[in-house]
Amino acid sequence: MLKLENISYFVMQNGKKKHILRDVNLSFDNGKTYVITGPNGSGKSTLVKIIMGIIQPSSGKVFLDGEDITSLSISERALKGVCYAFQSPVTFKGLKVSDLMNIACGQKNDLSSLCSYLSMVGLCARDYINRPLDDKLSGGELKRIEIAMALARGGKVSIFDEPEAGIDLWSFENLTSIFEALKSTKIIVSHQKKVLQIADEIVLLKAGKVESIGSFEAVSGQIENDRCGRLRGENE
Numbered sequence: 001m002l003k004l005e006n007i008s009y010f011v012m013q014n015g016k017k018k019h020i021l022r023d024v025n026l027s028f029d030n031g032k033t034y035v036i037t038g039p040n041g042s043g044k045s046t047l048v049k050i051i052m053g054i055i056q057p058s059s060g061k062v063f064l065d066g067e068d069i070t071s072l073s074i075s076e077r078a079l080k081g082v083c084y085a086f087q088s089p090v091t092f093k094g095l096k097v098s099d100l101m102n103i104a105c106g107q108k109n110d111l112s113s114l115c116s117y118l119s120m121v122g123l124c125a126r127d128y129i130n131r132p133l134d135d136k137l138s139g140g141e142l143k144r145i146e147i148a149m150a151l152a153r154g155g156k157v158s159i160f161d162e163p164e165a166g167i168d169l170w171s172f173e174n175l176t177s178i179f180e181a182l183k184s185t186k187i188i189v190s191h192q193k194k195v196l197q198i199a200d201e202i203v204l205l206k207a208g209k210v211e212s213i214g215s216f217e218a219v220s221g222q223i224e225n226d227r228c229g230r231l232r233g234e235n236e
C-alpha cells in the first residue's frame with residue numbers, strides 16, 4: 001500500500017509562501033486504479049512528482065508498504081517499483097527507443113518483448129524500436145513511447161500524468177484497456193471521462209486540497225455541480 005500522510009508543499013514567491021498542496025492524506029491499495037482529477041493548477045502533477053521523489057514535500061511523509069520513503073531519491077524509489085510517465089515526455093539525445101526501454105526494465109530485454117510493448121500502445125515496433133529519442137518524434141509518438149516504457153518497467157506503482165494528452169481519439173479505447181490489464185497500483189492524472197470511468201476511486205483535487213474521494217458517479221456529480229456553480233458566478 002502507498003500512503004501519503006499530511007503532505008504539504010509550498011514555494012516562496014515574491015517573499016511570500018505560495019501553498020501548492022495542503023495536508024493531503026491519501027491511501028492507494030495494491031493493484032487498484034486511482035484517477036486524480038481537478039482543475040488546471042490544482043496540484044495534480046506536483047502531487048505525483050512528490051510520490052516519485054522528483055519534488056520533496058515541505059512537510060508530510062510518503063510510505064510504501066509501511067516503509068517511510070520520503071527521503072529516498074527517484075532512483076531508490078524506482079528500484080522499489082515506483083514508475084512514472086511525465087505529463088510532457090522528455091527526449092534524450094543520443095538514445096534510441098530500445099535503449100530507453102532497456103534502461104526502464106533495468107536489464108537487457110529480448111527484442112520481441114520490447115516490440116510487444118510498442119505494439120500495445122499502437123506503434124509499429126519495426127518502425128520505432130531503432131528510432132532516436134529526439135524532437136523529430138511527434139508529441140503523441142513520444143507519449144506512447146513513454147507509456148510503453150512504463151509498461152516494460154512494470155513494478156508496484158505506475159504513475160501516469162495525463163497519458164491521454166496528444167493521443168488521438170481512435171487509440172483512446174486501446175489506452176484504457178492497457179490500464180485495465182496492468183496489474184500494478186495505477187495512479188493516473190486525467191481530465192478524461194473515459195479514464196475516470198475505469199477508476200476504482202477518483203481523487204478530486206482543488207486548490208491543493210483533496211476535495212473529495214469517490215466513485216465516478218459521486219465525483220462527476222460534484223464536478224458538474226461545480227461547473228454549473230461557476231457558470232452562475234458562484235464559488236468565485
Ligand SMILES: Nc1ncnc2c1ncn2[C@@H]1O[C@H](COP(=O)(O)OP(=O)(O)OP(=O)(O)O)[C@@H](O)[C@H]1O
Nearest residue numbers: 011013020038039040041042043044045046047087
Ligand atoms: N516551482 C514552482 N514555483 C511556483 N509555482 C509553482 C511551482 N510548481 C508548481 N507551481 C504552481 O503550482 C500550481 C500547481 O501546479 P501543477 O503542475 O501541480 O498543477 P496541475 O494540477 O498538474 O495542472 P494541469 O492540469 O494544468 O496539469 C500551479 O499554479 C503552478 O503554477
Ligand SMILES: [Mg+2]
Nearest residue numbers: 044045046087
Ligand atoms: Mg499537471
